[in-house]
Amino acid sequence: MAEPAHLQISPSILAADFAHLARELQAIETADWAHVDVMDAHFVPNLTLGQPVVEALAKVSPVPLDCHLMIDDPDRWAPDYAEAGASSVTFHVEAVADPVGTARAIRAAGARSAMALKPGTPFGPYVDLLPELDMVLVMTVEPGFGGQSFMEDQLAKVREVRAAVRRRGGEIWVQVDGGVAQDTIGRCAEAGADVFVAGSAVYGAENVAAAIADLRRAAADPSEV
Numbered sequence: 500m501a502e503p504a505h506l507q508i509s510p511s512i513l514a515a516d517f518a519h520l521a522r523e524l525q526a527i528e529t530a531d532w533a534h535v536d537v538m539d540a541h542f543v544p545n546l547t548l549g550q551p552v553v554e555a556l557a558k559v560s561p562v563p564l565d566c567h568l569m570i571d572d573p574d575r576w577a578p579d580y581a582e583a584g585a586s587s588v589t590f591h592v593e594a595v596a597d598p599v600g601t602a603r604a605i606r607a608a609g610a611r612s613a614m615a616l617k618p619g620t621p622f623g624p625y626v627d628l629l630p631e632l633d634m635v636l637v638m639t640v641e642p643g644f645g646g647q648s649f650m651e652d653q654l655a656k657v658r659e660v661r662a663a664v665r666r667r668g669g670e671i672w673v674q675v676d677g678g679v680a681q682d683t684i685g686r687c688a689e690a691g692a693d694v695f696v697a698g699s700a701v702y703g704a705e706n707v708a709a710a711i712a713d714l715r716r717a718a719a720d721p722s723e724v
């Protein structure tokens with residue numbers, strides 16, 4: 500078992516009703532975060548929303564915003580999302596030119612800094628970036644769309660990141676995103692993840708609050724499900 504300090508659920512509003520985002524955020528008030536997927540139609544073949552919408556959401560959200568930037572040139576844009584009110588800002592390492600400078604700029608703007616890895620991106624070359632980071636996001640689907648199948652083979656990377664974090668000490672969270680649901684979250688927790696993004700598993704459920712509670716339970720005690 501990975502002994503993570505705390506388990507946190509971050510529902511992705513990508514699976515919410517975009518016509519009623521304020522209401523959809525209220526529905527996840529028992530979660531720890533609201534995961535906001537920012538896509539620019541360049542880094543990924545999909546387009547969602549940008550800083551003005553994040554700024555509006557931050558004003559009404561009952562939980563802090565966890566912004567996952569799937570965009571080109573995060574060096575230029577990431578600090579703006581912190582200034583817009585996101586409490587955590589994640590850039591993709593495949594897109595960033597200066598990961599240290601970008602992570603520092605995010606922190607200087609008052610947010611937690613995080614780095615995301617696509618399924619084909621190894622963690623090894625980036626281990627020295629850990630001191631600049633508050634979280635590492637291991638993608639468990641190809642970024643771009645919700646509702647995809649969980650990639651089991653990414654659990655090895657989750658274990659590798661958790662081991663590196665443990666060796667280094669300090670509190671750096673390990674997040675998983677993509678296909679995280681009742682039947683996969685336990686294995687993610689066992690591998691060492693402690694922040695779980697779930698879009699369809701939360702907003703696709705009939706009872707959103709119950710889905711969050713069930714995910715929390717399954718992450719804390721995988722043997723129960």
Ligand SMILES: O=C(CO)[C@H](O)[C@H](O)COP(=O)(O)O
Nearest residue numbers: 642643645646677678698699
């Ligand atoms: O970053 C993402 C996609 O690129 C989303 O956060 C993720 O796909 C969540 O959706 P689901 O839980 O339905 O897989």
Ligand SMILES: [Co+2]
Nearest residue numbers: 536567676696
């Ligand atoms: Co995401």
